[in-house]
Amino acid sequence: MTMSFAKIAIIGLGLQGGSIGLAVQQYLPKIATSGYDRDPATRARAAERGLVGHVAETAVEAVQDADLVIFCVPLGAMGDAARECAPGLRPDAVISDVGSSKEAVAKVLGEVLPNHVIIPAHPVAGTENSGPDAGFASLFEGRWCIITPAEGTDPFEIERLSVLWQAIGARVEIMAPAHHDRVLAVTSHLPHLIAYTIVGTAGDLEEVTQNEVIKYSAGGFRDFTRIAASDPTMWRDVFLYNRDAVLHMLQVFTEDLTELQKAIRLGDGEKLFDHFTRTRAIRRSIIEQGQDVASANFGRDGKV
Amino acid sequence: MTMSFAKIAIIGLGLQGGSIGLAVQQYLPKIATSGYDRDPATRARAAERGLVGHVAETAVEAVQDADLVIFCVPLGAMGDAARECAPGLRPDAVISDVGSSKEAVAKVLGEVLPNHVIIPAHPVAGTENSGPDAGFASLFEGRWCIITPAEGTDPFEIERLSVLWQAIGARVEIMAPAHHDRVLAVTSHLPHLIAYTIVGTAGDLEEVTQNEVIKYSAGGFRDFTRIAASDPTMWRDVFLYNRDAVLHMLQVFTEDLTELQKAIRLGDGEKLFDHFTRTRAIRRSIIEQGQDVASANFGRDGKV
Ligand SMILES: NC(=O)c1ccc[n+]([C@@H]2O[C@H](COP(=O)([O-])OP(=O)(O)OC[C@H]3O[C@@H](n4cnc5c(N)ncnc54)[C@H](OP(=O)(O)O)[C@@H]3O)[C@@H](O)[C@H]2O)c1
Numbered sequence: 268m269t270m271s272f273a274k275i276a277i278i279g280l281g282l283q284g285g286s287i288g289l290a291v292q293q294y295l296p297k298i299a300t301s302g303y304d305r306d307p308a309t310r311a312r313a314a315e316r317g318l319v320g321h322v323a324e325t326a327v328e329a330v331q332d333a334d335l336v337i338f339c340v341p342l343g344a345m346g347d348a349a350r351e352c353a354p355g356l357r358p359d360a361v362i363s364d365v366g367s368s369k370e371a372v373a374k375v376l377g378e379v380l381p382n383h384v385i386i387p388a389h390p391v392a393g394t395e396n397s398g399p400d401a402g403f404a405s406l407f408e409g410r411w412c413i414i415t416p417a418e419g420t421d422p423f424e425i426e427r428l429s430v431l432w433q434a435i436g437a438r439v440e441i442m443a444p445a446h447h448d449r450v451l452a453v454t455s456h457l458p459h460l461i462a463y464t465i466v467g468t469a470g471d472l473e474e475v476t477q478n479e480v481i482k483y484s485a486g487g488f489r490d491f492t493r494i495a496a497s498d499p500t501m502w503r504d505v506f507l508y509n510r511d512a513v514l515h516m517l518q519v520f521t522e523d524l525t526e527l528q529k530a531i532r533l534g535d536g537e538k539l540f541d542h543f544t545r546t547r548a549i550r551r552s553i554i555e556q557g558q559d560v561a562s563a564n565f566g567r568d569g570k571v
Numbered sequence: 572m573t574m575s576f577a578k579i580a581i582i583g584l585g586l587q588g589g590s591i592g593l594a595v596q597q598y599l600p601k602i603a604t605s606g607y608d609r610d611p612a613t614r615a616r617a618a619e620r621g622l623v624g625h626v627a628e629t630a631v632e633a634v635q636d637a638d639l640v641i642f643c644v645p646l647g648a649m650g651d652a653a654r655e656c657a658p659g660l661r662p663d664a665v666i667s668d669v670g671s672s673k674e675a676v677a678k679v680l681g682e683v684l685p686n687h688v689i690i691p692a693h694p695v696a697g698t699e700n701s702g703p704d705a706g707f708a709s710l711f712e713g714r715w716c717i718i719t720p721a722e723g724t725d726p727f728e729i730e731r732l733s734v735l736w737q738a739i740g741a742r743v744e745i746m747a748p749a750h751h752d753r754v755l756a757v758t759s760h761l762p763h764l765i766a767y768t769i770v771g772t773a774g775d776l777e778e779v780t781q782n783e784v785i786k787y788s789a790g791g792f793r794d795f796t797r798i799a800a801s802d803p804t805m806w807r808d809v810f811l812y813n814r815d816a817v818l819h820m821l822q823v824f825t826e827d828l829t830e831l832q833k834a835i836r837l838g839d840g841e842k843l844f845d846h847f848t849r850t851r852a853i854r855r856s857i858i859e860q861g862q863d864v865a866s867a868n869f870g871r872d873g874k875v
C-alpha cells in the first residue's frame with residue numbers, strides 16, 4: 268500500500284471542495300480528482316473552473332474507484348451525501364470530510380457507512396464567500412487542519428491523510444473530536460454568533476438608521492459585517508450540530524461581558540484599562556504565529 | 572475673513588494628530604502647521620517624521636498665531652490639554668477636536684474655553700495602531716467626518732471647518748452631539764467592547780489553552796483581535812465618556828443575543844437561518860458605499 272492516494276472524490280464543490288480540488292491538482296498532479304455537487308449549476312461552474320479533474324453527474328459516478336472520499340457539504344447534509352455515495356464506494360475507500368464540528372459528523376458518517384475507515388478532519392481556513400466561485404488553491408497555506416480520528420483508527424491511514432493535507436499547504440494537528448468542538452466553539456463559532464448578533468442589532472435599531480450604521484461602519488462595525496456575511500446554511504448547521512459547546516462558551520462570554528458592563532456603569536477606568544491591555548498580547552501572538560497579517564486594518568486600505 | 576485657515580495647531584501627535592498634520596501638509600501646503608505632544612519622545616519622533624511643520628516644545632508655543640486648534644488627545648485629556656493651551660490662544664482661534672464621543676467633549680471644552688468658538692468633530696477613520704508612527708496622510712480618504720456644532724454656532728465657521736476636512740479627503744456630515752454619541756455607540760463603541768470581551772474570554776478559558784486559541788484563530792476569532800489590540804487609554808476613555816449610549820446599545824445587543832441563544836438551545840434552525848440571511852444585506856451596502864473592500868478576508872491573504 269502506498270502513502271499516496273490514487274483518486275480523491277470530492278462531494279460538494281463549494282468553497283472547501285473547490286479549494287481542495289484546485290490544490291490537489293496544483294500540488295499533487297498525479298492524484299486523479301473527481302467531484303460531485305447536487306446543484307447542476309454548481310457542477311457546470313465547477314467544470315468550467317476545473318475545480319476537479321472530472322465533474323461527475325452522480326455521486327455514485329464520482330466515488331467510483333476513489334480510495335479517498337471527502338465530504339465538503341454543510342453539516343446537515345453529511346448523512347444524505349454519504350447515503351447517496353454508498354452504493355458506489357470501494358470497500359476500502361477512506362472516508363473524510365471538512366465539517367466545522369466533529370463529534371456530530373463522526374456519528375452520522377459512522378451510522379451511514381459502518382464498514383468504512385472514517386477519519387474526520389477540519390481545515391481551519393475559510394472566507395466569507397461560498398459556492399463554486401469561492402475556492403482557490405492556496406486557501407490552506409499556513410493554516411491548520413485538525414484531524415479527529417476515533418480511537419483505534421489505523422495510524423497508517425491517519426498518516427496518509429495528514430500527508431495529503433500537508434502537501435496542499437496545511438499544518439496538521441490530531442485532536443479528540445470533543446476537544447475540537449470546544450476549541451472551535453471559541454475560536455470560530457462564538458465569534459460568528461456574536462458578529463451575526465451585533466449586525467442584526469445595528470440593523471434593527473429605531474434611534475439609529477440603517478443608513479447611518481452603514482455610513483459610519485469604519486469605526487469598527489464593518490469588521491463584524493464580513494463575518495456576518497458568511498453562508499447562512501453552513502452557519503445554521505454549525506449552531507445546530509455544535510450546540511452544547513457553543514452554549515457553554517456563550518455563557519462564559521456573557522459573564523465576562525456583564526463584568527465589563529458593570530465596570531462601565533461604575534466608571535471603573537482601572538478595570539477597563541487592565542482588561543484592554545491584556546487582550547493586546549493575544550493579537551501579537553497570532554501575528555507572530557503567522558495566523559494574521561500585522562498591517563493596520565488588515566492592510567485592506569493598502570496603507571501602512 | 573477668508574475661507575481657509577492660515578495656521579493650524581495640533582495638540583496630541585498620535586494616530587489622529589499625525590494623520591491630520593501629514594494630510595494638511597500634503598493637500599493644503601499653504602496652511603502652516605504646528606504641533607505639540609506632552610510626551611518628549613513623541614515630539615522627537617513627530618519632528619523626525621515631519622508630522623507637522625513645526626513641533627513646539629510647549630502647548631502655548633504651538634498655538635501661537637493659530638486660527639484653528641485641533642485637540643487630538645484621549646477624551647480624558649481634553650480638559651488638561653485645553654487648559655495648557657489657553658494662555659497662548661488667539662482670542663479668535665476656532666477650537667476643534669477629534670474625540671470619539673461628542674457631548675462630553677463639548678462640555679469640557681466649553682467650560683475651559685468659554686470665550687472661544689468651539690466646533691467639535693469626529694473623523695470616523697482609524698486603525699488599531701496609535702502613537703507618532705501610526706499616522707498617514709490618506710487616513711481620512713473616503714471616510715466620514717462628523718461635525719457636531721452647538722446650536723447657534725456661526726455657519727461660516729462650520730463651513731470653514733467642513734472645507735478643511737473635505738480638502739484632506741473626508742466627507743462631512745453635521746449632526747447633533749447626542750445623536751452622534753448614539754450612532755457611534757453602535758457602529759464603533761459596542762463592537763470594540765464586544766471584541767475586547769471575547770478576546771478576554773478566549774484568553775482565560777480553562778478547557779482551551781491560549782495557544783490553541785492562537786493557532787486556530789483563522790476560524791473568525793482573529794478578526795476580533797485586531798480591534799481588541801487598540802489603545803487601552805483611548806478606549807477606557809470612550810467607555811467612561813460615552814457611558815449612557817454604550818450601556819443602552821449593550822442592553823439591546825444582549826436581548827438579541829439571548830434570543831439567538833434560545834434558538835440554538837431549541838434547535839430552531841429556521842430562526843437562525845432567517846437571522847443569518849438578513850445580516851448579509853448590510854455588508855453589501857457597506858461595500859457599495861465604499862466603506863469596506865469586497866475581497867475575501869479583507870484581501871489580507873492577497874488572494875481572490
Ligand atoms: N466556509 C468556511 O469558512 C469553512 C471552513 C472550514 C470548514 N467548513 C465546512 O465545510 C463544509 C462546506 O462548506 P463550504 O464553505 O465549502 O460551503 P459551500 O461553499 O456552500 O459548498 C457546499 C456545497 O455542497 C453542496 N451540497 C449540499 N448538499 C449536498 C449533497 N447532499 N450532495 C452534494 N452536494 C451537496 C451545496 O450545494 P447547494 O448550494 O445546492 O446547497 C454547495 O455547493 C461545511 O461542512 C462547513 O462546515 C467551512
Ligand SMILES: NC(=O)c1ccc[n+]([C@@H]2O[C@H](COP(=O)([O-])OP(=O)(O)OC[C@H]3O[C@@H](n4cnc5c(N)ncnc54)[C@H](OP(=O)(O)O)[C@@H]3O)[C@@H](O)[C@H]2O)c1
Pocket residue numbers: 582583584585586587588607608609610613643644645646648651652669670671672693694695696697698699700701702703705802805
Ligand atoms: N484611534 C482611532 O481609531 C480614533 C478614531 C477617531 C477618533 N479618535 C480620537 O482621537 C483622539 C486621539 O486618538 P489617537 O488614536 O490619535 O491616540 P494616540 O495615537 O494615542 O495619540 C494621542 C496623543 O496625545 C498625547 N497626549 C495625551 N495627553 C496629552 C496632553 N494633555 N497634551 C498633549 N498631548 C497629550 C498622547 O501622549 P501620551 O502617549 O504621553 O499619552 C499621545 O501621543 C482620541 O480622543 C480618540 O477618541 C481615535
